[in-house]
Amino acid sequence: MDDDDIKELKLIFLDECLENIELLEQGLMQMGEGQDCEDTLNEVFRAAHSIKGGAATFGFQPMSEITHYMETLLDEMRSGRRSVTEDDVDLLLTGLDIVQHIQQEGRVDSNADHDERNQIQKLLDESVEKGKTTDQASASDGEQAETASKEAISEQRPPAKLGIAFVPNREFIRRGNDPLLLIREISRRGELETVLDLTSVPEWSAYDPSASYLSWQLELFGTSTKEDIREIFEWVDTDCDVQITDISPAETIKTGGEKTAAVSQTENSLESVPESGVTSQQSSTSVAENKESTTESKKATTKNVSGGGEASSIRIATDKIDQLINLVGELVITQSMLSRVSDPATEIDMEELRERMADLEHNTRDLQESVMQVRMLPLSSAFSRLPRLVRDLSKKLNKEVELVVEGGSTELDKTVLERMVDPLVHLVRNALDHGLETPDKRANAGKPRAGRLLLNARQESGSVVIEISDDGNGIDAERVLSIARNKGIVSEEEELSEDQINQLIFAPGFSTAEQVSDVSGRGVGMDVVRRNILDLGGRVQVHSVYGSGTKIEINLPLSLAILDGQLIRIADQVFVIPILSIIETLEIRQTNVSDVPGTGEVCLFRGEYLSMVRIADQFRLPGDSPGRLIVVVDTHGRREGLVIDEVLGQQQVVIKPLDKNYKNVPGLAGATIMSDGSVALILDPANISEHSLLANAA
Amino acid sequence: MQLQEENKKAIVETADQFLTFMLGEEEYGVEILKVQEIKSWGPYTPLPKSPEHVLGVINLRGAIVPMIDLRCRFDLPSVEYTSTTAIIIVRSVVEEQIRIIGLVVDRVSEVYHLDNEAIQETSDATGLARGEYIRGFGQTEDKMVILINLDPIVESSLESGGF
Numbered sequence: 001m002d003d004d005d006i007k008e009l010k011l012i013f014l015d016e017c018l019e020n021i022e023l024l025e026q027g028l029m030q031m032g033e034g035q036d037c038e039d040t041l042n043e044v045f046r047a048a049h050s051i052k053g054g055a056a057t058f059g060f061q062p063m064s065e066i067t068h069y070m071e072t073l074l075d076e077m078r079s080g081r082r083s084v085t086e087d088d089v090d091l092l093l094t095g096l097d098i099v100q101h102i103q104q105e106g107r108v109d110s111n112a113d114h115d116e117r118n119q120i121q122k123l124l125d126e127s128v129e130k131g132k133t134t135d136q137a138s139a140s141d142g143e144q145a146e147t148a149s150k151e152a153i154s155e156q157r158p159p160a161k162l163g164i165a166f167v168p169n170r171e172f173i174r175r176g177n178d179p180l181l182l183i184r185e186i187s188r189r190g191e192l193e194t195v196l197d198l199t200s201v202p203e204w205s206a207y208d209p210s211a212s213y214l215s216w217q218l219e220l221f222g223t224s225t226k227e228d229i230r231e232i233f234e235w236v237d238t239d240c241d242v243q244i245t246d247i248s249p250a251e252t253i254k255t256g257g258e259k260t261a262a263v264s265q266t267e268n269s270l271e272s273v274p275e276s277g278v279t280s281q282q283s284s285t286s287v288a289e290n291k292e293s294t295t296e297s298k299k300a301t302t303k304n305v306s307g308g309g310e311a312s313s314i315r316i317a318t319d320k321i322d323q324l325i326n327l328v329g330e331l332v333i334t335q336s337m338l339s340r341v342s343d344p345a346t347e348i349d350m351e352e353l354r355e356r357m358a359d360l361e362h363n364t365r366d367l368q369e370s371v372m373q374v375r376m377l378p379l380s381s382a383f384s385r386l387p388r389l390v391r392d393l394s395k396k397l398n399k400e401v402e403l404v405v406e407g408g409s410t411e412l413d414k415t416v417l418e419r420m421v422d423p424l425v426h427l428v429r430n431a432l433d434h435g436l437e438t439p440d441k442r443a444n445a446g447k448p449r450a451g452r453l454l455l456n457a458r459q460e461s462g463s464v465v466i467e468i469s470d471d472g473n474g475i476d477a478e479r480v481l482s483i484a485r486n487k488g489i490v491s492e493e494e495e496l497s498e499d500q501i502n503q504l505i506f507a508p509g510f511s512t513a514e515q516v517s518d519v520s521g522r523g524v525g526m527d528v529v530r531r532n533i534l535d536l537g538g539r540v541q542v543h544s545v546y547g548s549g550t551k552i553e554i555n556l557p558l559s560l561a562i563l564d565g566q567l568i569r570i571a572d573q574v575f576v577i578p579i580l581s582i583i584e585t586l587e588i589r590q591t592n593v594s595d596v597p598g599t600g601e602v603c604l605f606r607g608e609y610l611s612m613v614r615i616a617d618q619f620r621l622p623g624d625s626p627g628r629l630i631v632v633v634d635t636h637g638r639r640e641g642l643v644i645d646e647v648l649g650q651q652q653v654v655i656k657p658l659d660k661n662y663k664n665v666p667g668l669a670g671a672t673i674m675s676d677g678s679v680a681l682i683l684d685p686a687n688i689s690e691h692s693l694l695a696n697a698a
Numbered sequence: 699m700q701l702q703e704e705n706k707k708a709i710v711e712t713a714d715q716f717l718t719f720m721l722g723e724e725e726y727g728v729e730i731l732k733v734q735e736i737k738s739w740g741p742y743t744p745l746p747k748s749p750e751h752v753l754g755v756i757n758l759r760g761a762i763v764p765m766i767d768l769r770c771r772f773d774l775p776s777v778e779y780t781s782t783t784a785i786i787i788v789r790s791v792v793e794e795q796i797r798i799i800g801l802v803v804d805r806v807s808e809v810y811h812l813d814n815e816a817i818q819e820t821s822d823a824t825g826l827a828r829g830e831y832i833r834g835f836g837q838t839e840d841k842m843v844i845l846i847n848l849d850p851i852v853e854s855s856l857e858s859g860g861f
Contacts, residue, residue, distance in 0.1 A: 573743070573744070618746070619746030619747065620746065621744075621746070622744070656760075656761070656762045657762075658745075658755075658762060660761070660762065660797075661761065661762060661763055661764055661797045661798050661799060662745075662752070662755070662762075662764040662797070662856060663856055665745060665746065665747050665748060666747060667746065667747065668746070671743070671755060671762045673757050673760065673762075677757055678741065678743060678757065679742075679743040679755050679756065679757050679762060680743065681743065681745070681746075
C-alpha cells in the first residue's frame with residue numbers, strides 16, 4: 001500500500017473515531033443518569049475498543065494508550081466486578097475529551113493535553129486497582145473460587161512474560177492452518193498482547209488471497225513456560241517460524257521503526273485486514289484513472305492542494321443513495337422514451353412528446369431534491385453534544401437543569417449544521433449562566449428548583465427554526481439599557497422599545513455579567529453568534545419576559561446551495577435578493593423620504609427611520625433608474641431600505657460563488673443562472689449596507 | 699505502449715503551439731494548452747465594483763466566468779464589439795487555483811507552431827518588454843507575434859482595482 005492509501009484509511013478511521021466518541025459520550029451520559037446499564041455498557045465498551053484498536057493500527061500511540069485505560073475500567077464495570085459510580089463516569093468523560101482532542105488534531109504524534117492525559121491515565125488505573133482490592137478481599141472470603149484458584153496457580157509459579165515471534169510462511173493458510181486458532185489458544189494461557197506486522201503484505205496487484213503475509217509479535221503474560229507454547233505450535237512447525245523468548249520482567253514491546261503496530265485483540269486485526277485490502281483496491285483504481293488523463297489529473301491535484309484543508313466527508317444513509325439510483329434509472333427511461341418520440345424518421349406525436357416532457361420535468365425536480373437530501377443531516381448530531389455540556393456546566397454553576405430536546409430529526413445542510421454547533425453551544429452556556437437562577441432563588445420565586453432548558457427545532461416552509469428557551473430570569477431591560485448606555489453602545493438620548501433593548505444583547509462588546517468567568521461574560525459571544533448566523537443567511541431574534549424566561553429564535557436556510565430568491569429589477573439589470581432577509585416592500589412617496597445631512601437619505605417606515613441604499617448609484621449601473629420601490633431588509637438586526645425599480649417573480653436559485661473564477665464582490669452574495677441562461681447577481685443585504693455606511697462616513 | 703509514446707509526442711508538439719488573436723493591428727499569441735475553447739460574442743452581466751477591464755460575467759455551461767477586455771487591459775483604445783469579437787476561454791492558475799477566464803479580443807487569427815528558436819524571450823529584447831505580461835516575440839514566416847504571459851495578466855486583472 002502506498003502512502004496515499006494509508007492516508008485515506010487514516011481519514012476513514014478518524015471519521016469513525018468521531019462516531020465512536022459520540023457513541024461513548026452518549027452512553028456514558030446515560031450511565032451517569034443511572035439508567036439500565038447492561039446494554040449501554042456493552043455498547044460503550046465496544047466503542048472504546050474500536051477506538052483503541054484503530055488508534056493502534058494507525059499509530060496514534062497516545063490515543064490508544066488512554067483508551068486502553070478507559071477500556072480496562074469499562075471492562076471491570078461490564079463484567080460486574082464493580083458498580084458504576086458518578087466519579088468513574090466523570091473520569092471516563094474527561095478521558096474521552098482528551099481522545100477527542102487527539103482526534104481533532106488528527107496527527108499520529110499528536111500529544112494534546114500530555115500532562116492531563118498522564119494524570120487521567122493514572123487516575124483510571126488507580127480506580128481499576130481500587131476495584132481489584134475489593135475483589136481480592138471478597139475472594140479471600142472464599143466466595144469467588146475461580147479467582148482464588150487462579151491466584152493459587154500464580155503462587156505456584158511466578159508469572160512470566162514471553163515474547164513470541166510468529167511468522168507463518170506463504171503456504172501457511174493453503175495448508176489448511178488458521179493462525180487465529182493458534183493465537184486464540186495462546187490467549188487462553190494468560191494476558192496476551194499482539195502486534196501485527198503488515199510489512200510483507202504486497203501491492204494489491206501482486207496480492208494472492210490464498211497466501212499468508214501476516215506475522216505477529218505476541219506478548220504473553222502468564223504462567224506458561226516456553227515449552228507450553230512450543231507445544232501449541234507443534235503441528236504447524238514446518239509451515240511457520242516461531243521464536244519464543246523470555247522477556248520478563250514486564251516491559252512493553254517498543255514498536256519497531258516502520259512496523260505497523262496493532263495493540264489490539266487478534267481477532268480484530270485479522271478481520272480488519274481483508275477490509276483494508278478492499279479499500280486499497282478502490283484507491284488504486286482511482287490512481288490508475290488519474291494516470292490515464294494527464295491534464296485532468298493535473299487539474300485535480302492543483303485543486304486538492306488549494307482545498308486541502310476543507311476536504312471533508314459525509315456519511316449517507318443507504319436508502320438515500322438507493323433513491324438516487326432509482327431516480328436516475330427513471331431519468332434514463334424517460335430520456336430513451338423522449339428520443340424515441342422525437343425520432344426524425346417518424347412523425348412526431350406532439351401529445352406524447354408533451355407528456356414525456358412533463359415526466360422529464362418531474363424526474364428532474366425529484367432528482368434535484370434527492371441530491372440536496374444527500375447533504376442534509378439531522379440536527380440531533382449537533383444537539384447530541386449539549387447534554388454533556390449542560391451536565392458539566394450545571395455542576396460548575398451549582399444549578400439544577402432539566403434539558404429537553406425536541407425535533408432532533410429536523411434536517412439541515414451539513415455546512416450549515418457544522419457552523420451552527422458553536423453558536424448553539426454558546427447560547428446554551430448563556431442560558432445556563434445568565435438565564436437560569438440558582439435553585440434557592442428559583443424556589444423563592446415559586447418556580448421548581450430545577451430550571452428547564454428547551455431546545456426545539458422544526459421546519460417552517462423554506463427554513464429551519466431553532467428555539468432555545470429557558471424559564472429563567474429573563475432579560476432585565478432596564479439594566480441592559482443602562483449597561484448599553486454606559487458602554488456607549490446606545491447614546492443617552494436614544495429611546496428604545498423593549499424589543500429593541502432585548503436585541504442589544506447581540507451588540508458587540510455587550511455583556512451583563514458582572515464578573516468575567518470562564519463560562520461567559522466577555523461580551524464577545526453573542527455578537528459572534530449573530531455574525532455566524534447572518535453569514536449563513538439566517539436570522540436570530542430574542543424574546544424575553546423579565547422574571548419568567550428568555551427565548552432565542554434562530555431562522556436558518558435549509559441549504560447554502562439553494563436559496564429562495566426574490567427577483568427584482570434595478571435599471572436594466574435583474575438581481576436576486578434572498579427572501580429570508582426581506583421584511584417587506586413599499587412604494588416611495590416623496591412625503592416619507594427626507595435627506596438628512598451626514599446620514600444620507602432616510603425613509604419613514606412604521607414609525608422608524610430607515611437609511612436608504614440606492615443600489616443603482618452604488619453599483620454605477622448604466623441605464624435609467626427612477627427607483628420607485630423600497631425593499632426593507634433586515635441586516636445585523638438593523639433595517640435598511642434598498643431602492644429598486646420593479647419587483648419580479650420569486651424562485652429558488654442555485655448559488656454560484658463568484659470567487660471560484662473571479663473574487664468576491666462586496667454587496668454580492670454570488671451569482672445564479674436564470675432560466676434563459678443569463679447570469680443574475682445575488683445581492684447580499686448585509687454587505688451592501690455595511691459598505692454604504694462606510695461610503696456615507698467617508 | 700506505442701499509443702502512450704504517441705500521446706507524449708502529441709503533447710510535446712502541442713506544447714509549442716500558439717493560438718493567435720488580433721487586437722487592432724497587432725497579433726498576439728497564447729499557448730494553446732491554456733486555451734479551453736473559443737466562444738462567440740454574446741450578452742453578459744456587468745459586475746459592479748470591479749475594475750474597468752473586467753467586463754462582467756457569462757454563463758459557461760453552469761460556471762460563472764468573468765471576462766477580461768484585453769484591449770482595456772492593455773490600455774488600447776476601445777472599439778465596438780462586432781460579430782468577429784471573440785471570447786477566448788482560458789484556464790489560468792492563480793493562487794494555486796485554476797480559474798476559467800474569458801479574454802475578449804477583436805478576432806481569433808491562427809494557430810502557429812513556434813519552437814524555441816523562433817521565440818525571442820523578452821529578457822533578450824531590452825526596452826521592448828511590457829513588464830512581465832509579455833513572454834516574448836515569436837517569428838513566423840512572414841510576421842511577428844507578441845506572446846503573452848497569461849497567468850500574471852489574469853492574476854493582476856483579478857487583483858487590481860476592486861472598487
